Amino acid sequence: MKFxxxxxTAAVALGVATSAFADDKTKVGFVYVGPVGxxxxxYEHNKGRLAVEAEFxxxxxxxxxENVPEGAxxxxxxxxxxxxxxxxxxxxxxxxxxxxxxVAKKFPNVKFEHATGYKTAENxxxxxxxxxxxxxxQGHIAGNxxxxxxxxxxxxxxxxxxxxxxxxxxxxxxxxxxxVQFKIVWAYTWFDPAKEADAAKVLIEQGADVILQHTDSTAxxxxxxxxxxxxxxxxxxxxxxxxxxxxVSSIIDDWAPYYIARTKAVMDGTWATKxxxxxxxxxxxxxxxxxxxxxxxxxAEALALKDALxxxxxxxxxxxxxxxxxxxxxxxxxxxxxxxxxxxxFYVEGLEGDIPQ
Amino acid sequence: xxxxxxxxxxxxxxxxxTPILAIVAxxxxxxxxxxxxxxxxxxxxxxxxxxxxxxxFAFYYRPQLLVKGGPLIxxxxxxxxxxxxxxxxxxxxxxxxxxxxxxxxxxxxxxPLEAWFIFPLMIIAGAFGGWVWAMIPALLKVRFQTNxxxxxxxxxxxxxxxxxxxxxxxxxxxxxHGFPGSRNLKDYPSAFNDEVITGSGMHWGVxxxxxAVIFAYILLNRHxxxxxxxxxxxxxxxxxxxxxxxxxxxxFCLGMSGALAGLAGLFEVAGPAGQISIDFNTGYGFTAIIVxxxxxxxxxxxxxxxxxxxxxxxxxxxxxxxxxxxxxxIQLFQGMLLFFLLAVDLLTNYRIKRISKEAV
Numbered sequence: 155m156k157f158x159x160x161x162x163t164a165a166v167a168l169g170v171a172t173s174a175f176a177d178d179k180t181k182v183g184f185v186y187v188g189p190v191g192x193x194x195x196x197y198e199h200n201k202g203r204l205a206v207e208a209e210f211x212x213x214x215x216x217x218x219x220e221n222v223p224e225g226a227x228x229x230x231x232x233x234x235x236x237x238x239x240x241x242x243x244x245x246x247x248x249x250x251x252x253x254x255x256x257v258a259k260k261f262p263n264v265k266f267e268h269a270t271g272y273k274t275a276e277n278x279x280x281x282x283x284x285x286x287x288x289x290x291x292q293g294h295i296a297g298n299x300x301x302x303x304x305x306x307x308x309x310x311x312x313x314x315x316x317x318x319x320x321x322x323x324x325x326x327x328x329x330x331x332x333x334v335q336f337k338i339v340w341a342y343t344w345f346d347p348a349k350e351a352d353a354a355k356v357l358i359e360q361g362a363d364v365i366l367q368h369t370d371s372t373a374x375x376x377x378x379x380x381x382x383x384x385x386x387x388x389x390x391x392x393x394x395x396x397x398x399x400x401x402v403s404s405i406i407d408d409w410a411p412y413y414i415a416r417t418k419a420v421m422d423g424t425w426a427t428k429x430x431x432x433x434x435x436x437x438x439x440x441x442x443x444x445x446x447x448x449x450x451x452x453x454a455e456a457l458a459l460k461d462a463l464x465x466x467x468x469x470x471x472x473x474x475x476x477x478x479x480x481x482x483x484x485x486x487x488x489x490x491x492x493x494x495x496x497x498x499x500f501y502v503e504g505l506e507g508d509i510p511q
Numbered sequence: 512x513x514x515x516x517x518x519x520x521x522x523x524x525x526x527x528x529t530p531i532l533a534i535v536a537x538x539x540x541x542x543x544x545x546x547x548x549x550x551x552x553x554x555x556x557x558x559x560x561x562x563x564x565x566x567x568f569a570f571y572y573r574p575q576l577l578v579k580g581g582p583l584i585x586x587x588x589x590x591x592x593x594x595x596x597x598x599x600x601x602x603x604x605x606x607x608x609x610x611x612x613x614x615x616x617x618x619x620x621x622x623p624l625e626a627w628f629i630f631p632l633m634i635i636a637g638a639f640g641g642w643v644w645a646m647i648p649a650l651l652k653v654r655f656q657t658n659x660x661x662x663x664x665x666x667x668x669x670x671x672x673x674x675x676x677x678x679x680x681x682x683x684x685x686x687x688h689g690f691p692g693s694r695n696l697k698d699y700p701s702a703f704n705d706e707v708i709t710g711s712g713m714h715w716g717v718x719x720x721x722x723a724v725i726f727a728y729i730l731l732n733r734h735x736x737x738x739x740x741x742x743x744x745x746x747x748x749x750x751x752x753x754x755x756x757x758x759x760x761x762x763f764c765l766g767m768s769g770a771l772a773g774l775a776g777l778f779e780v781a782g783p784a785g786q787i788s789i790d791f792n793t794g795y796g797f798t799a800i801i802v803x804x805x806x807x808x809x810x811x812x813x814x815x816x817x818x819x820x821x822x823x824x825x826x827x828x829x830x831x832x833x834x835x836x837x838x839x840x841i842q843l844f845q846g847m848l849l850f851f852l853l854a855v856d857l858l859t860n861y862r863i864k865r866i867s868k869e870a871v
Contacts, residue, residue, distance in 0.1 A: 225791065238832065
């Protein structure tokens with residue numbers, strides 16, 4: 155208890171010091187789970203940080219620490235940023251959830267933003283993107299493009315986020331192609347080029363001619379390129395270097411508008427706790443250029459789907475949808491509520507296999 | 512011209528001097544590296560080595576040194592016993608994971624009962640889990656002469672799969688909205704590995720690490736078993752003549768290092784980490800190998816090496832946040848430390864002799 159007080163006092167003292175000594179810069183900290191050069195998840199968060207710097211110039215100072223393991227190390231890095239006078243700290247991995255809450259308790263004057271979690275506090279907001287909207291478009295393209303009717307899917311971990319993506323892609327692939335089947339491989343990693351390449355090869359050997367991935371490296375695209383007649387999609391980042399090869403489109407995480415808005419809110423003193431879950435409409439999920447490999451009609455449909463999702467006119471989970479065991483989930487015209495989506499732990503009807511436990 | 516000449520016996524002075532020489536060499540080479548990255552080398556080195564200990568926020572970092580160093584020391588002490596006898600347990604990371612799973616599993620089985628005996632039971636389970644995982648390479652080596660380096664290393668990957676399965680299945684938090692990971696033991700007082708003195712960073716795992724240092728010292732210097740370990744490593748033939756039982760030694764060394772790694776895992780999951788999650792292990796088991804060698808496989812040396820390693824981690828994070836040094840530069844810096852130590856180590860066993868041209 156005493157220690158908490160001590161830290162809080164130090165933080166307050168520092169807060170006073172920062173405002174008293176002509177340092178009116180807003181200090182924003184970023185905690186990254188991977189290296190900034192991963193080409194996917196962390197790379198996009200870092201692009202968001204650079205956008206904050208570009209937007210506010212001299213008025214902000216940003217700091218980051220990369221490769222921070224989840225757990226005690228994350229707690230230390232956040233504490234250190236808060237001690238050094240950060241006003242706002244973005245913690246960009248699901249595993250930072252409890253550490254963020256713990257540190258936020260000790261520094262009531264510092265604002266925290268945790269990506270992809272669900273625990274909020276007076277000074278902790280959470281934010282995430284509706285990647286499943288992008289998956290719907292991927293599913294639509296994939297269902298049209300496959301000739302073998304087998305689509306390979308590289309899952310990272312069987313968590314709601316990933317399962318949601320699989321369901322969304324599957325529903326929309328089935329819509330345009332009733333014979334389509336999904337083969338799912340779990341890689342148990344977010345970033346491991348060797349494992350991801352192996353997974354892609356296994357799927358291709360099993361007849362898949364479209365590879366969807368929920369892992370962050372470009373290795374599956376490289377494997378698809380090596381195999382020839384196989385297409386894939388960029389994940390988290392555009393992965394434009396494969397545009398001449400297998401990459402036909404991509405899902406891009408664009409954190410920049412959110413990071414700029416939240417930094418602005420701290421500067422203006424209007425920051426308040428909230429849960430943000432934005433999709434294509436708000437610009438948090440971007441759809442990378444659809445290449446000419448995709449027939450013009452399919453591309454037009456995909457873009458129309460994108461617009462409908464963006465305007466909110468269409469929801470990616472619109473009934474009738476049954477669960478895998480055949481029990482009804484959504485009735486005709488009913489759309490999924492966010493609570494169910496956030497904790498999604500079931501496959502929809504038609505998908506084969508079990509979610510690993 | 513210079514040439515290396517083997518010393519008749521290892522130099523006592525250099526045995527103590529080389530770690531310091533290595534640190535100085537690392538600072539110089541590291542400083543050059545940071546300079547090439549466009550940073551002020553003096554400021555970088557000061558941030559890494561000085562700020563965590565005596566900087567403005569040292570009150571926070573000093574306890575963190577114990578939190579970070581504790582598991583490293585505990586694991587490295589166990590490893591050093593085997594390393595001295597030429598028994599190579601490379602899989603401490605796996606034993607660390609299994610210890611954490613067993614210990615946390617026992618704790619969670621009692622949830623939400625509050626009772627004094629839960630934490631002691633978890634400690635026993637943690638040590639047991641690590642011991643069992645280490646017994647696999649030990650028994651295979653004793654029975655079938657398999658290579659313990661390969662078996663113990665491969666079992667790390669098996670343990671990681673087990674960890675993922677536990678986080679997603681058996682130990683998953685029922686109130687966790689379907690997300691992977693167990694309940695947080697910090698919210699379960701009977702199972703929480705709290706600080707012994709509030710604000711000191713000294714949790715029970717750090718206490719265990721200090722006890723392990725003392726016991727390892729006594730074992731190696733005062734006990735017959737410790738003598739057998741040293742003898743086997745230094746003179747295997749002599750050890751056979753002295754009727755040291757190699758089977759017993761293998762089982763003891765691997766078992767002991769496994770149990771200590773398991774303990775480290777339990778104390779970490781019940782304390783600083785708080786929960787079993789897919790990415791629970793962060794490489795302590797591998798870093799401890801460096802710590803063991805950095806500490807000369809000597810218990811007191813390991814104590815200092817563990818704290819030094821913790822210092823570079825914490826200082827490295829500060830340098831990243833304050834100076835914008837990339838994480839890879841910090842890792843390179845840590846690697847240099849071991850590299851220079853091994854290089855300078857040469858001077859313990861060899862001396863540089865100047866030879867005049869005429870003599871050639």
